[in-house]
Amino acid sequence: MCTTITYVTKDHYFGRNFDYEISYNEVVAITPRNYILDFRKIENLNTHYAMIGIAAGIADYPLYYDAMNEKGLCMAGLNFAGYAYYNEYEEGKENVSPFEFIPYILGQCTTVDEAKKLLNTINLVNINFSDDLPLSPLHWLLADKEKSIVIESMEDGLHIYDNPVGVLTNNPSFDYQLFNLNNYRALSNMTPKNNFSNQVDLEVYSRGMGGIGLPGDLSSTSRFVRAAFAKLNSVSGNSEDESISQFFHILGAVEQQRGLCDVGDEKYEYTVYSSCCNADKGIYYYRTYENSQITALDMFKEDLESNQIVKYPLVEKQQINYAN
Numbered sequence: 568m569c570t571t572i573t574y575v576t577k578d579h580y581f582g583r584n585f586d587y588e589i590s591y592n593e594v595v596a597i598t599p600r601n602y603i604l605d606f607r608k609i610e611n612l613n614t615h616y617a618m619i620g621i622a623a624g625i626a627d628y629p630l631y632y633d634a635m636n637e638k639g640l641c642m643a644g645l646n647f648a649g650y651a652y653y654n655e656y657e658e659g660k661e662n663v664s665p666f667e668f669i670p671y672i673l674g675q676c677t678t679v680d681e682a683k684k685l686l687n688t689i690n691l692v693n694i695n696f697s698d699d700l701p702l703s704p705l706h707w708l709l710a711d712k713e714k715s716i717v718i719e720s721m722e723d724g725l726h727i728y729d730n731p732v733g734v735l736t737n738n739p740s741f742d743y744q745l746f747n748l749n750n751y752r753a754l755s756n757m758t759p760k761n762n763f764s765n766q767v768d769l770e771v772y773s774r775g776m777g778g779i780g781l782p783g784d785l786s787s788t789s790r791f792v793r794a795a796f797a798k799l800n801s802v803s804g805n806s807e808d809e810s811i812s813q814f815f816h817i818l819g820a821v822e823q824q825r826g827l828c829d830v831g832d833e834k835y836e837y838t839v840y841s842s843c844c845n846a847d848k849g850i851y852y853y854r855t856y857e858n859s860q861i862t863a864l865d866m867f868k869e870d871l872e873s874n875q876i877v878k879y880p881l882v883e884k885q886q887i888n889y890a891n
């Protein structure tokens with residue numbers, strides 16, 4: 568399971584919990600403007616916007632899980648197993664494979680509206696990166712500072728949804744997730760009035776009772792509601808420290824502790840990393856399951872005119888500040 572959110576204070580923030588049970592040797596990868604983006608069925612992009620994000624460190628290609636570009640456009644891929652459907656090659660369309668999709672959009676667009684134009688001609692095509700790697704069944708959240716959309720390629724076609732809450736989790740499709748929020752309209756960050764009955768005197772015995780009924784489990788539908796409730800009621804200062812702290816706390820509301828989700832063969836899905844991009848400043852922050860300290864990489868400190876991808880292995884060892 569995974570959860571991605573957007574958040575705006577003075578700057579625009581975008582990030583995710585990456586929840587899974589296996590690793591593809593994740594790295595922070597900076598793809599500079601002149602790295603040749605090689606596509607299988609369409610023309611290469613020899614020059615494009617630079618981008619930074621977390622990618623699989625198993626190939627020379629930027630196999631991004633989530634990333635932002637130098638113009639502040641952000642995109643993340645999340646599992647959509649059983650729903651995602653990729654098509655056969657179609658003449659006259661932009662045939663892009665799922666593993667190429669993030670670099671394809673972030674390489675060329677500065678806003679969601681620009682990306683929407685490219686999406687008019689796209690055909691998400693069923694081409695694997697290699698025989699060893701499966702075709703990932705994904706859906707994507709794409710966001711700039713003003714808005715976000717969800718992109719889902721399904722058997723009945725390509726769906727593009729405006730996303731008024733700026734949250735994406737996993738199955739089922741986004742229209743269901745959004746509709747399901749209706750069931751929680753009575754939840755509140757305030758102490759609720761007694762609407763139950765005027766014939767019984769019901770006591771306010773605790774703070775936080777406005778949120779009773781907020782689902783606490785790790786299913787995708789429950790995480791969607793919980794992340795939306797946390798994000799939409801969130802209060803934080805505007806400074807960088809306050810914003811990123813708050814962002815990681817919102818993600819904390821939906822993180823997965825190892826052991827709570829058994830996926831068989833003695834494997835457990837857990838929050839491998841949590842990330843937070845400052846999309847206005849080009850800074851990628853992350854922390855990992857074992858390392859609670861936030862690590863940051865500023866894309867503008869790299870040579871963005873280069874033609875070589877720069878990779879930083881994740882700092883995964885716990886860093887404790889012993890105070891005495």
Ligand SMILES: C[C@H](CCC(=O)NCCS(=O)(=O)O)[C@H]1CC[C@H]2[C@@H]3[C@H](O)C[C@@H]4C[C@H](O)CC[C@]4(C)[C@H]3C[C@H](O)[C@]12C
Binds near residue numbers: 585632738
């Ligand atoms: C599984 C990952 C999404 C995490 C997620 O949503 N977890 C929830 C799982 S579930 O709903 O609860 O089952 C996705 C996100 C990005 C994907 C990777 C990227 O697409 C890059 C390559 C693409 C290759 O085709 C396959 C390997 C791969 C390296 C992908 C492996 C896997 O599908 C990843 C890592």
